[in-house]
Amino acid sequence: MGEFTVTKEKLLLALSTVEEPDLKKDLVTLNMISDIEIGVNQVTFTVILTTPACPLKELIKQRCVDAIHRDLGDDFEININMTSNVTSILNKNLLLPQVKNIIAISSGKGGVGKSTVTVNLAMALKKSGAKVGIIDADISGPSIPIMFGAEDLQPLVSVKDGKNFISPIMQYGIKMISIGFLTPPDSAVVWRGPMASQALKQFFGDVDWGELDYLLLDLPPGTGDIHLTLVQTVPVTGAVIVTTPQKVALADATKGGSMFSQANINVPILGIIENMAYFTPAELPDNKYFIFGEGGGQQLADKFNVPVLGQIPLVQKIREGGDSGRPIMMDESEVVSTAFFSAAENLAQQIAIRNANLPKTEPVKMR
Numbered sequence: 001m002g003e004f005t006v007t008k009e010k011l012l013l014a015l016s017t018v019e020e021p022d023l024k025k026d027l028v029t030l031n032m033i034s035d036i037e038i039g040v041n042q043v044t045f046t047v048i049l050t051t052p053a054c055p056l057k058e059l060i061k062q063r064c065v066d067a068i069h070r071d072l073g074d075d076f077e078i079n080i081n082m083t084s085n086v087t088s089i090l091n092k093n094l095l096l097p098q099v100k101n102i103i104a105i106s107s108g109k110g111g112v113g114k115s116t117v118t119v120n121l122a123m124a125l126k127k128s129g130a131k132v133g134i135i136d137a138d139i140s141g142p143s144i145p146i147m148f149g150a151e152d153l154q155p156l157v158s159v160k161d162g163k164n165f166i167s168p169i170m171q172y173g174i175k176m177i178s179i180g181f182l183t184p185p186d187s188a189v190v191w192r193g194p195m196a197s198q199a200l201k202q203f204f205g206d207v208d209w210g211e212l213d214y215l216l217l218d219l220p221p222g223t224g225d226i227h228l229t230l231v232q233t234v235p236v237t238g239a240v241i242v243t244t245p246q247k248v249a250l251a252d253a254t255k256g257g258s259m260f261s262q263a264n265i266n267v268p269i270l271g272i273i274e275n276m277a278y279f280t281p282a283e284l285p286d287n288k289y290f291i292f293g294e295g296g297g298q299q300l301a302d303k304f305n306v307p308v309l310g311q312i313p314l315v316q317k318i319r320e321g322g323d324s325g326r327p328i329m330m331d332e333s334e335v336v337s338t339a340f341f342s343a344a345e346n347l348a349q350q351i352a353i354r355n356a357n358l359p360k361t362e363p364v365k366m367r
């Protein structure tokens with residue numbers, strides 16, 4: 001073995017030829033390389049990804065190794081640690097200074113599975129290593145407490161800098177708040193109009209969220225006061241539209257999506273999740289029956305020029321998970337968990353791309 005001549009500068013030069021495939025810039029320019037240590041016949045460094053759920057993790061690692069071998073030789077050891085630091089557009093948001101991304105999960109129609117998708121996406125993001133919270137913004141029809149088996153839990157109040165804060169409920173590692181935790185069962189229905197909007201504002205301002213990478217909002221179906229309150233109260237990183245493949249659902253989903261992309265609201269749509277995309281019977285897991293039609297999610301995605309983030313099958317265990325308060329994502333051996341993991345990865349990826357390329361969203365000012 002010859003003399004070991006690798007230096008920090010040479011290593012950085014080699015790594016500056018590796019492009020982050022999504023962000024289209026090199027790893028050095030993006031400040032993604034840290035903690036370089038040059039030892040005897042070995043180099044060690046860390047790659048800081050923009051999301052823990054990065055689907056390109058292995059690819060990026062391999063490209064680093066290839067670039068180093070190509071430029072500096074291959075007679076030494078390479079140790080690469082992969083970590084992540086989720087990017088944000090919200091750091092100047094005084095209301096929630098420690099929340100990096102606020103994501104609106106919306107649908108045109110009711111009953112398409114928006115809450116189910118929110119819950120399982122949250123679990124998938126959490127399992128990939130992110131800090132995740134959920135606001136149940138469906139004030140008149142909250143379903144998050146039941147879906148998390150948390151309907152008997154009540155949030156505590158804590159005092160911070162002389163102000164009272166509600167501590168979110170922590171269930172399965174996810175922080176969450178819902179009107180269902182604060183009012184007796186069956187009474188939430190009366191929370192309409194201005195009261196519901198006020199409740200949502202309090203979920204932002206009066207809840208001690210702490211540090212979060214992703215705060216997901218389970219919105220009511222359609223477009224209404226709550227949606228307007230949301231975009232006026234906080235800068236929203238982006239919206240996800242959940243739809244089933246049927247024509248009727250798509251028409252409503254188009255209206256819902258158009259609200260976010262209106263010029264004066266300007267919340268980027270991050271992608272579409274097609275729920276109940278096909279039916280898969282438990283005893284024939286490889287069979288797909290497109291009972292609600294095929295290709296609807298893609299049509300909607302094309303209309304908004306965004307990707308389909310995921311296709312979630314209609315399976316009995318998803319419904320059972322919702323009803324029993326144990327989201328299906330609790331059990332990774334379930335075949336369907338790959339569908340949610342992949343949707344969560346794609347969502348995290350789109351958030352990173354959005355944060356790298358688009359200007360910050362500003363809260364909407366109503367005249």
Ligand SMILES: Nc1ncnc2c1ncn2[C@@H]1O[C@H](COP(=O)(O)OP(=O)(O)OP(=O)(O)O)[C@@H](O)[C@H]1O
Nearest residue numbers: 110111112113114115116276313314315318319322
């Ligand atoms: N992929 C799926 N497979 C099986 N059942 C599902 C699936 N997605 C949702 N469901 C079931 O469909 C029902 C409606 O889902 P959910 O409450 O998530 O819809 P929603 O769009 O949030 O409704 P709304 O906002 O109108 O209350 C629930 O019983 C849920 O368990």
